Amino acid sequence: MRTFSTTMLTLTMTGLLAVPAVAAAQGATPRARPQDTEVWEPVPKVVTPGATSSEAPSDAIVLFDGHNLDQWVEVKDHAPAQWTVADGIMTVNKAAGSIETKQHFHNYQIHLEWRIPTNITGTDQARGNSGLFLASTGQGDAGYELQILDSYNNKTYVNGQAGSVYKQYPPLVNANRKPGEWQTYDVAWTAPTFNADGSLKTPAYVTAFFNGVLIQNHVELKGETLYIGKPFYKAFDGAPIKLQAHGDKSEPISFRNIWVRELP
Numbered sequence: 001m002r003t004f005s006t007t008m009l010t011l012t013m014t015g016l017l018a019v020p021a022v023a024a025a026q027g028a029t030p031r032a033r034p035q036d037t038e039v040w041e042p043v044p045k046v047v048t049p050g051a052t053s054s055e056a057p058s059d060a061i062v063l064f065d066g067h068n069l070d071q072w073v074e075v076k077d078h079a080p081a082q083w084t085v086a087d088g089i090m091t092v093n094k095a096a097g098s099i100e101t102k103q104h105f106h107n108y109q110i111h112l113e114w115r116i117p118t119n120i121t122g123t124d125q126a127r128g129n130s131g132l133f134l135a136s137t138g139q140g141d142a143g144y145e146l147q148i149l150d151s152y153n154n155k156t157y158v159n160g161q162a163g164s165v166y167k168q169y170p171p172l173v174n175a176n177r178k179p180g181e182w183q184t185y186d187v188a189w190t191a192p193t194f195n196a197d198g199s200l201k202t203p204a205y206v207t208a209f210f211n212g213v214l215i216q217n218h219v220e221l222k223g224e225t226l227y228i229g230k231p232f233y234k235a236f237d238g239a240p241i242k243l244q245a246h247g248d249k250s251e252p253i254s255f256r257n258i259w260v261r262e263l264p
């Protein structure tokens with residue numbers, strides 16, 4: 001007893017006795033060490049960021065660098081894209097129609113810059129309407145659209161203003177710059193997945209920053225973004241990225257500096 005008491009006294013005084021008691025209460029093992037929860041492999045690969053947050057990092061696929069539309073085709077017939085390229089920017093050719101990437105993507109991060117012309121006219125949805133389709137699933141406007149529109153000072157339904165997931169989610173805030181200024185979209189797209197029978201396995205998610213401001217925070221999509229009717233999913237596996245040539249009569253908008261990083 002004498003020996004036991006001395007040991008107990010020593011443990012209590014050094015505080016060691018208290019540690020196992022607390023650890024046991026929390027469900028951890030008495031021998032848990034900080035090293036037990038350290039992960040050392042695999043090491044994330046090195047990516048060199050661009051000089052600015054707008055510039056493509058080293059592992060990006062550049063979709064438009066200001067020189068040509070080699071990465072793009074027309075949606076309607078997959079002929080070479082016929083939008084105007086000049087002075088390092090591309091401008092919508094409404095007669096030629098929407099364009100999409102040759103390459104198909106699953107999950108990715110995209111950076112894109114767009115500009116409403118200073119002489120923009122029109123109102124509501126007919127004022128600089130375009131769109132970034134995060135997955136183009138067919139002709140026309142089929143797919144999943146992050147709306148592009150002049151929403152600097154232009155009233156429309158809020159789930160159709162710039163930065164909305166069209167007719168599903170209004171942007172959290174209105175972060176528009178005025179016509180004539182370049183604006184940025186930085187988006188994380190998680191593609192929906194489907195079971196063998198075509199039923200939905202996991203939904204699509206969108207996180208988006210507009211001019212650096214968070215406007216969509218991991219929203220769960222309800223299906224494709226439809227002009228009329230309630231959204232629903234149609235199975236696909238990998239899809240191009242589409243830029244919309246909208247049928248409104250307002251002056252065409254421009255794009256520059258478009259790159260994408262594929263994600264696991």
Ligand code: MG
Binds near residue numbers: 131147148244246
């Ligand atoms: Mg649109």
